[in-house]
Amino acid sequence: MIDWGAIFSNAAVELVSPTTAAYALAALGLAVHFGYTGLLNFGQAGFMALGAYGYAISTLTFGFPVWASVLVGVGASVIFALILGIPTLRLRADYLAIVTIAAAEILRLLFTTNTFRDVTGSANGLSEYKDGFRALNPFHFSGTAGFGPWVFSANDWWSILVAWVIVAIACVLVWMLMRSPWGRVLKGIREDEDAVRSLGKNVYAYKMQSLILGGVLGTFAGMIFILPRAVVPANYATSLTFFTWAILLLGGAATVLGPVLGSIVFWVVLSFFSGFVARAVEAGWLPISEVQSGQLRFILVGVAIMLMVVFRPQGMLGNKKEMSFVK
Amino acid sequence: MSSDAAPTKKPVKSVDLHVGDAVPGCKKTDPILIADGVKRTFGGLTAVDVAHVEIPRGAITALIGPNGAGKTTFFNLLTGFDKPDTGNWSFDGTSLAHVPAFKVARMGLIRTFQLTKALGLLTVMDNMKLGATGQRGENLFRAMLPFLWRKQDDEIEAKALELLGRFKLDAKKDDYAASLSGGQRKLLEMARALMSDPTLVMLDEPMAGVNPALTQSLLDHILDLKTQGMTVLFVEHDMHMVRHIADWVIVMAEGKVVAEGDPHSVMQDQAVIDAYLGQHHDQDLGATDTGHVEALKELIDDEQ
Numbered sequence: 001m002i003d004w005g006a007i008f009s010n011a012a013v014e015l016v017s018p019t020t021a022a023y024a025l026a027a028l029g030l031a032v033h034f035g036y037t038g039l040l041n042f043g044q045a046g047f048m049a050l051g052a053y054g055y056a057i058s059t060l061t062f063g064f065p066v067w068a069s070v071l072v073g074v075g076a077s078v079i080f081a082l083i084l085g086i087p088t089l090r091l092r093a094d095y096l097a098i099v100t101i102a103a104a105e106i107l108r109l110l111f112t113t114n115t116f117r118d119v120t121g122s123a124n125g126l127s128e129y130k131d132g133f134r135a136l137n138p139f140h141f142s143g144t145a146g147f148g149p150w151v152f153s154a155n156d157w158w159s160i161l162v163a164w165v166i167v168a169i170a171c172v173l174v175w176m177l178m179r180s181p182w183g184r185v186l187k188g189i190r191e192d193e194d195a196v197r198s199l200g201k202n203v204y205a206y207k208m209q210s211l212i213l214g215g216v217l218g219t220f221a222g223m224i225f226i227l228p229r230a231v232v233p234a235n236y237a238t239s240l241t242f243f244t245w246a247i248l249l250l251g252g253a254a255t256v257l258g259p260v261l262g263s264i265v266f267w268v269v270l271s272f273f274s275g276f277v278a279r280a281v282e283a284g285w286l287p288i289s290e291v292q293s294g295q296l297r298f299i300l301v302g303v304a305i306m307l308m309v310v311f312r313p314q315g316m317l318g319n320k321k322e323m324s325f326v327k
Numbered sequence: 328m329s330s331d332a333a334p335t336k337k338p339v340k341s342v343d344l345h346v347g348d349a350v351p352g353c354k355k356t357d358p359i360l361i362a363d364g365v366k367r368t369f370g371g372l373t374a375v376d377v378a379h380v381e382i383p384r385g386a387i388t389a390l391i392g393p394n395g396a397g398k399t400t401f402f403n404l405l406t407g408f409d410k411p412d413t414g415n416w417s418f419d420g421t422s423l424a425h426v427p428a429f430k431v432a433r434m435g436l437i438r439t440f441q442l443t444k445a446l447g448l449l450t451v452m453d454n455m456k457l458g459a460t461g462q463r464g465e466n467l468f469r470a471m472l473p474f475l476w477r478k479q480d481d482e483i484e485a486k487a488l489e490l491l492g493r494f495k496l497d498a499k500k501d502d503y504a505a506s507l508s509g510g511q512r513k514l515l516e517m518a519r520a521l522m523s524d525p526t527l528v529m530l531d532e533p534m535a536g537v538n539p540a541l542t543q544s545l546l547d548h549i550l551d552l553k554t555q556g557m558t559v560l561f562v563e564h565d566m567h568m569v570r571h572i573a574d575w576v577i578v579m580a581e582g583k584v585v586a587e588g589d590p591h592s593v594m595q596d597q598a599v600i601d602a603y604l605g606q607h608h609d610q611d612l613g614a615t616d617t618g619h620v621e622a623l624k625e626l627i628d629d630e631q
Contacts, residue, residue: 176471181456181464181480188446188457194408195444200432200460200523209467321503 002283007275009149014267016150021163022048022225023267027247027259028170029217035253036178037210038190040097043084044244046104047215049236050076051222053111053120056231059129061119066132070223077219080107081212089207096211104241112233125232133227134158159227166224167260170217175256177213186210187254246305252315261316269304273297338550341574342589344383349588352379359384359527359558360436365404365414367397374400375411376582382527387549387559389569389590392579393603398562399441401579402531406438407431418527433460437525441532441562445512447505451496454504454515455487456480458522487522494518494548510541517548528552530561534568546572570594578602 014020026044033039054073058064064072084103088096111120120126137158144151152160177183185206188196193203225235243266251262274297280286281293288296314320346354358381367375375397382388390398403409405416407428416423418436432438446454462483463469464476491497494514499507504515513533520528533545550572552559563569569576569590576593578586580602586593593599 173471176473177467180470180473181462181476182467182470184449184453184457185465187449187453191446191448192444195440195446196457197408197428198406198432198438198440198444199458199519200429200437201457201465202427202429213467 002276002279007272007279010275011268011272012149014271015264016160016164017267018159018163018224018227019229020263020267021160021167022221023244023247024221024260024263025167025170025224026218026221026244027251027263028167028174028256029214029221030244030248031253031255031259032174032186032210032214032217034248035255035258036183036190037186037207037214038093038193039089039207039211039214040093041100041211041214042097042238042241042245043100043102043104044218045236045238045240046080046100046107047077047218048222048225048240049104049107049111049233050080051219052226052231052236053126054219055223056126056129056226057119059132060126066136069132073219073223074216077215078212081215082208085208085211089204089211101238101241104236105238108233108236111236120233121231123233125230127230129231130155130227133162156228159224163224163227166220170220171256171260174217178256182206246301249315250305250308252318254319255315255317258315258317265316266301270297270301273300338572340589341383341386341553344386344575345587349592351584351587353381353587355381355383357384358382360405360416360418360560362405362416363414365401365411365416367400367404367409367411373582375404377401377414377579377584380577380584380587382558382560382577383575384558385553385556386574387553387561387572388575388577389573390560390562390577390579391564391566391569392585395581396579396602397582398579399531400582402438402529402562406436406529408438432523435523435526436529437520437523437527438529439513439516439520439531439533441535443509443512443516445504445507445515448503450501451491451504451507451515452484452487452500454519455491455500455522456483458519459483459486460523483522490518490521493551495544508538510537510545513537513545514541514548517545521552525557527558527560530559532562532564534563534565542568566594 026048029047030041030044033041051073054076055069058069058072059066080103084096084099088099110116112123114122116122134155137154139154139157141154144153145157146152178186185196185201188199188201189203189206193207197203229235247262247266248259249262250266251258251260274294277286277293277296277300278290281288281290286293308315344355346356360382362377362380364379365375365377366373390401392398400409404411404414405423407423407426407430410425414424418431418434421434423431446457449457462476463479464473469475488497488500491500494517496511496515496518499511504512507515513536517528517530517533530549533549534542537545546568549559549561573590576588576590577584578593578596578599580598585598585602586596588596
């Protein structure tokens with residue numbers, strides 16, 4: 001018989017996991033890019049990889065403290081955004097899309113290549129960079145603590161706390177910015193950048209600022225992403241970017257809490273599907289192998305997203321009124 | 328037909344704008360915009376080749392010409408939205424060559440577009456507020472500290488409300504601009520341009536696609552700009568409108584300025600008739616009808 005309790009408690013763990021927070025933050029970065037400014041960034045995985053590797057390499061190779069490692073990651077992504085933006089932001093939006101998807105792949109391949117094995121760990125990636133972060137942990141208890149399905153070790157609680165506090169701060173920041181005159185200019189650029197230019201705004205500079213801001217959010221997402229796991233280059237493939245896009249569209253592109261809600265729903269539902277399918281196969285309900293069942297969950301997620309886009313194109317939190325004017 | 332509309336008030340025409348004969352490129356007593364040798368080619372096609380032209384200050388100048396005469400391209404060149412192959416042009420004595428469009432706008436030269444660019448998914452009020460220049464809160468870092476820009480933003484909102492009232496759009500202020508009609512969008516675009524207190528307003532076909540009821544109020548608004556001391560340069564096909572409100576008319580054909588003068592005399596100019604009707608307009612070529620031909624014939628009849 002199917003163990004529903006285990007399926008639900010696994011899904012409940014996803015609700016708070018740092019991975020969910022990381023995807024929420026990366027999708028929030030995309031919301032700044034796409035939802036508010038109209039920039040098509042298909043290289044969010046690249047920004048996340050810079051956060052992860054920037055932090056891990058600074059800690060392992062150079063022995064930097066936590067704050068300096070974070071700064072290195074942020075600095076690297078600002079430089080990455082400038083390199084991407086300088087040639088492409090003067091052009092139409094689709095050029096940025098092409099360049100970002102290629103640049104993110106270049107980064108991943110650079111991190112994978114054996115040439116830099118000593119620094120990047122090549123395909124094996126990096127681990128053992130967590131001591132500095134754990135030393136800051138204010139929770140001191142052995143074993144696990146918590147309630148219901150949420151029972152974690154002290155280090156896990158620390159990761160969860162830091163991850164969601166960063167997400168909360170980022171949400172407040174983006175919310176404040178988008179209500180400000182600065183956010184108004186971004187939304188104007190999304191609608192028609194020539195019109196905004198004719199009103200005396202330096203559109204290029206605003207697009208660059210947006211690219212950097214969303215990229216830095218992606219970088220922080222990359223740092224949160226490696227709290228519960230090691231840095232492995234295979235994690236930063238294009239599928240990471242497209243999951244982030246799926247989360248953004250699920251939640252609502254031009255919203256602040258949409259990416260957060262989207263990420264939670266995405267991971268909870270994904271965990272629920274995979275738990276259910278795996279156990280249903282075990283119980284002999286489905287005529288497929290266990291390997292096939294691992295892939296089936298992504299098919300179900302794909303179908304769910306297609307239904308979402310067809311029947312609720314503005315996303316869960318999007319404004320229905322906006323969609324009635326989309327050409 | 329929209330060309331039947333006339334402004335409600337009798338416009339006060341500015342006179343004595345030029346020095347010497349009213350020939351193409353003639354000197355003006357007080358020019359605000361001077362263009363010299365501005366040339367733009369697209370491959371083998373010369374879209375604009377203006378030897379010299381001056382726009383008089385404080386007057387309403389119409390830029391007319393048949394389709395493909397290069398009027399909009401000339402507009403784009405003057406406002407920094409396109410770069411000419413060669414040429415110099417200055418606004419209020421400041422050279423505008425190689426100045427990007429946003430800086431041109433900050434100098435007080437604001438344009439509108441032939442295809443209206445209302446920012447659809449922003450409210451009418453946000454559209455208006457975007458028009459104000461020098462906003463403190465438009466800096467990324469200051470934007471995070473509302474107390475730095477809140478007061479200025481309220482002042483901008485008050486000014487926007489006043490302008491929206493004048494343009495009869497105040498009831499729509501919280502609606503998305505995308506929900507406005509074509510004519511209301513033209514009004515919004517004009518009102519938005521006024522938020523920055525420009526010195527020169529350049530309107531690209533302000534009447535295109537506007538219903539007759541709104542045409543009248545648009546004409547009044549354009550005349551208002553002049554009363555408030557602004558200079559207006561507009562592109563238009565509607566000859567009646569040109570005759571009603573323009574103080575000076577510049578005629579372009581095939582990229583060149585072919586005639587200049589006050590609206591009454593310029594319509595009689597042989598070069599203008601040739602530009603619109605073709606040089607062999609006396610001969611019957613069959614159905615070569617265009618809107619301009621009719622409009623101009625009508626006008627010539629009116630004058631006689």
